[in-house]
Amino acid sequence: MNHVTIVICNYNYEPYLAAAIDSALAQDYPKTDVIVIDDGSTDGSRAIIEKYGARVSPIFKENGGQVSAYNHAIEMLETEYAIFLDSDDILYPNAVSEVMQLFVDGDWAKVQFRLDVMDGTGALTGAYVPNTETRPDCGKLLLRGWLYPSPPASGNAYRVSALKQIFPVPAAGINRYGADFYAIYGAALTGPVASVSKSLGAYRVHNAASSSVSFANSEHITKAPRAFSMRWTILRTIAKSRLQVELPPTFHDFGHEKARFCSSVYRATLLTRWRWMMRDSSGYLHAIVANPFWSLQKKLGALVLSSLCLVPYSPLSDFVVRYIANPLARRRVAGR
Known part of the structure; x- marks a missing residue:
């Protein structure tokens, strides 16, 4: 043994x-x-x-x-x-x-x-x-x-x-x-x-x-x-x-991109949220769309949720960010 x-x-x-x-x-x-x-x-x-x-x-x-x-x-x-x-x-x-x-x-x-x-x-x-x-x-x-x-x-x-x-x-x-x-x-x-x-x-x-x-x-x-x-x-x-292994200069990871997303749009003004999504979200969206570990259903769900951060109603936008970032927020909703 x-x-x-x-x-x-x-x-x-x-x-x-x-x-x-x-x-x-x-x-x-x-x-x-x-x-x-x-x-x-x-x-x-x-x-x-x-x-x-x-x-x-x-x-x-x-x-x-x-x-x-x-x-x-x-x-x-x-x-x-x-x-x-x-x-x-x-x-x-x-x-x-x-x-x-x-x-x-x-x-x-x-x-x-x-x-x-x-x-x-x-x-x-x-x-x-x-x-x-x-x-x-x-x-x-x-x-x-x-x-x-x-x-x-x-x-x-x-x-x-x-x-x-x-x-x-x-x-x-x-x-x-x-x-x-x-x-x-x-x-x-x-x-x-x-x-x-x-x-x-x-x-x-x-x-x-x-x-x-x-x-x-x-x-x-x-x-x-x-x-x-x-x-x-x-x-x-x-x-x-x-190891004589060559890794690329940059990496892709939803957790990493999620941190960027949350720190940029959480409790931000509507203009700031739109500006970030239009100009700075390429890495975040790539980590969703090209993610080799996710199902198509999960990718579509993440994209739909992320788009809700662009609505004028800031409490909804902030809730969506918490839902994406924190598994405990998802569990709370599921338990209702």
Whole structure:
């Protein structure tokens, strides 16, 4: 039986850390090891980790950011498979067993699975991510610049040998965070990706309000496009130097374009909304119309919804932006 390591990267998440560790230790797959990397927390995280004794392997390091923590973990990993669990998320008890069934049956570089969305208190919201499954050959689409639908960090299990072809990643300056970007998309350049079409864990959204335009935790909606562009440039350099793979200068991703769309038209005047749609929406519309992962029905639905942002009634326009940006807004409407 293959060994699997669950790596929990933590920085100042004392209120959630124990739940993450407990979920890792509760896996029904017997050959599961747990490593907890604390990235220089200044809260009570260290005391929580130490309470688990020999049940986990603790690593306490100076604060260097998420990329630094991933670099450190991947360098020292001895098992062939690993899951990187964010310290505010949890895994369900069968998560490792489910992904290992796929790894054993195929030569996958990565196995991804859905995550239920929970709010800051741990209550499930009824939403899940991602809403679209990827294709096994998503690496070929990456060569054309298409980022494939993936769950956040905690919803991915990797073949460690694939990660070691991508990491270490530069960890200085503004690239301290976003390590999961390099793991998610870098792994797909080394081999096929499998998807589990059911939830095997839960992803905590701290601003879990259906009335908000923001959904992701990691970056403000106006900063996300710039961060993604920088990471793509770094991934291109890594792919060329280590894998001899040439990625295009630009990429296509609805999540990235959605952030641009929302930051440009949300609560904007009618003139601003029309101006953006007429002059600056080409990337956004291309990410819908040419999206290789979406059905025709989904593409048409996104186009119709987006067009409603041009109506003179601003409350409707703002509602549509929230509906497009935030899965919780969609769940609320569906539940009415």
